[in-house]
Amino acid sequence: MLNWTEIRIAALGNERRKDLLPKVKLPALPRALTQFCRKVEDPTVSNLELANIIETDVSLTCELLKHVNSAQFGLRTKVASAQQALGLLGLRNTKLLLLTAGTKLAVATRECKLINVNNFWNANLERAIFAREVALLLKADADLAFAGGMLQDFVLPLLTNECSDTYLKYLADPAAFPRGLAEFELQELQWNHAQVGANLMFDWGFPDDLILATLFHHRGLELLCDKQFRKTALAAVAVSSLIPDAIRQNPTGLNQLMKLEQIWPALKLGEIAVRVESLFAELSSGAAYDFSLRHQYERHLKKIAQATNPPVAQVSRPIA
Numbered sequence: 001m002l003n004w005t006e007i008r009i010a011a012l013g014n015e016r017r018k019d020l021l022p023k024v025k026l027p028a029l030p031r032a033l034t035q036f037c038r039k040v041e042d043p044t045v046s047n048l049e050l051a052n053i054i055e056t057d058v059s060l061t062c063e064l065l066k067h068v069n070s071a072q073f074g075l076r077t078k079v080a081s082a083q084q085a086l087g088l089l090g091l092r093n094t095k096l097l098l099l100t101a102g103t104k105l106a107v108a109t110r111e112c113k114l115i116n117v118n119n120f121w122n123a124n125l126e127r128a129i130f131a132r133e134v135a136l137l138l139k140a141d142a143d144l145a146f147a148g149g150m151l152q153d154f155v156l157p158l159l160t161n162e163c164s165d166t167y168l169k170y171l172a173d174p175a176a177f178p179r180g181l182a183e184f185e186l187q188e189l190q191w192n193h194a195q196v197g198a199n200l201m202f203d204w205g206f207p208d209d210l211i212l213a214t215l216f217h218h219r220g221l222e223l224l225c226d227k228q229f230r231k232t233a234l235a236a237v238a239v240s241s242l243i244p245d246a247i248r249q250n251p252t253g254l255n256q257l258m259k260l261e262q263i264w265p266a267l268k269l270g271e272i273a274v275r276v277e278s279l280f281a282e283l284s285s286g287a288a289y290d291f292s293l294r295h296q297y298e299r300h301l302k303k304i305a306q307a308t309n310p311p312v313a314q315v316s317r318p319i320a
Contacts, residue, residue: 024158033060064101065080065085099206120246123243124151125280126280128149133272137266137267141209145233148237149236152240180251221242257269273293
């Protein structure tokens with residue numbers, strides 16, 4: 001079993017990097033979430049006490065109930081209270097879910113100059129659901145994969161606001177930077193959003209495995225081939241990062257996924273994309289997302305078919 005704390009210390013250190021973005025105004029997590037995270041470490045605390053803390057925040061409660069009542073759990077009877085949700089999910093998975101929801105709420109309170117916030121969180125949700133599907137194929141922690149998929153880019157709205165002139169260079173022409181956004185950030189800023197996000201999560205006291213999922217997410221297929229991580233949720237999150245988004249963080253991501261499908265028969269992208277789209281519609285309360293993996297996958301297949309079998313030119317019949 002992997003020692004996540006040792007791996008996190010080796011990769012990130014054991015204290016927050018103060019040299020990373022000293023000017024960024026960091027958001028605060030919801031008060032109910034910080035109280036929950038403190039109390040959940042107390043072995044004597046009851047589920048009722050924890051549920052009462054959650055229910056002081058309507059948004060956190062709604063996110064918890066929406067998630068636990070989604071089709072992926074297949075419940076016959078809907079869960080109606082935070083205490084019921086806690087009993088079903090367990091303490092660790094409830095904490096992961098609340099950390100995800102609370103981080104989104106904290107970041108969403110900031111205005112964003114360069115990123116369409118709705119599209120941004122839609123992309124994160126799609127990646128989270130996809131990461132969960134991949135984790136199930138790997139027989140890894142599906143709940144950790146969902147949380148990691150949702151949070152892998154959470155800090156980008158803050159960074160693009162604070163360093164808008166730099167990010168505009170990338171957003172104006174992502175194709176000019178074939179190695180993607182993370183490499184561009186290292187080149188221009190000497191850090192990337194994965195490092196900043198992981199440091200912020202460390203500062204907030206997030207679990208080490210979730211911190212590492214954010215730190216390593218941009219490594220893509222490299223992590224899936226790594227002997228240490230290939231059977232973990234971290235690999236599933238890294239694979240999910242290849243899904244194209246409006247920012248075009250990884251210009252070759254879809255091609256990489258389709259090549260992976262060829263060598264990994266269990267990864268049936270078309271079927272997974274349909275399942276992801278269905279769960280996305282449920283968890284997003286029917287929000288429209290035209291940039292979905294299913295649309296892009298099918299469009300890409302159509303282009304390949306057209307290139308392989310170009311249409312026969314129509315020849316006009318001569319007038320008799």
